[in-house]
Amino acid sequence: MNTCARWGATVVVVLGVVGLVFGIIFITQASSAEREIANEIQPLTIAEVDAKYEAVKTNQLALAMTEEPQIRAGKAAPSTMYNYLTVQRTSLGLARANIGLVGFVRTSGIIYIIVGLGLILAGVGLFKKGQRVT
Numbered sequence: 105m106n107t108c109a110r111w112g113a114t115v116v117v118v119l120g121v122v123g124l125v126f127g128i129i130f131i132t133q134a135s136s137a138e139r140e141i142a143n144e145i146q147p148l149t150i151a152e153v154d155a156k157y158e159a160v161k162t163n164q165l166a167l168a169m170t171e172e173p174q175i176r177a178g179k180a181a182p183s184t185m186y187n188y189l190t191v192q193r194t195s196l197g198l199a200r201a202n203i204g205l206v207g208f209v210r211t212s213g214i215i216y217i218i219v220g221l222g223l224i225l226a227g228v229g230l231f232k233k234g235q236r237v238t
Contacts, residue, residue, distance in 0.1 A: 109234040117227030123220030130213030138206045145199050153203060157196040164189035 142150055167186050174180035182190075 106234070109230065113227045113231035113234060115227075116223050116230060120220045120223030120225075120227055123216045123223060125220075127213045127216030127218075127220055130209050130216060134206050134210035134213060137202070137209070141199065141202050141206065150203055153196060153199050157193065157200055160189055160193045160196060164193050 138150070145153065148156060164186070167183070167189060171180065171183060171186050175182055
């Protein structure tokens with residue numbers, strides 16, 4: 105087997121192993137982050153965040169329609185409920201974004217694992233092909 109083909113096969117296998125390791129790291133980090141999010145948003149569950157956000161958003165927008173003209177005109181201050189709903193909407197929005205990011209990281213990890221395994225198999229195939237040629 106010529107040296108160039110051996111090096112090429114080795115590089116492909118090493119890249120595959122690196123991809124596999126990164127995929128495993130991404131998946132474990134996503135699981136850890138998901139547990140932390142679940143702990144932070146208790147008593148809500150992750151599955152309930154979207155529905156709760158939409159409910160709070162609807163209530164906050166309805167209250168904003170009645171209060172905001174007076175607030176902008178300087179005739180009134182925001183009510184406690186308006187402030188509460190605004191903060192709750194913001195917090196739930198951040199939770200939604202974090203949940204989406206966890207899903208993206210997990211999906212990226214799965215893709216890295218698949219690509220890594222493909223590169224490992226391709227590198228091994230190149231190495232075996234190079235041995236058969238000589």
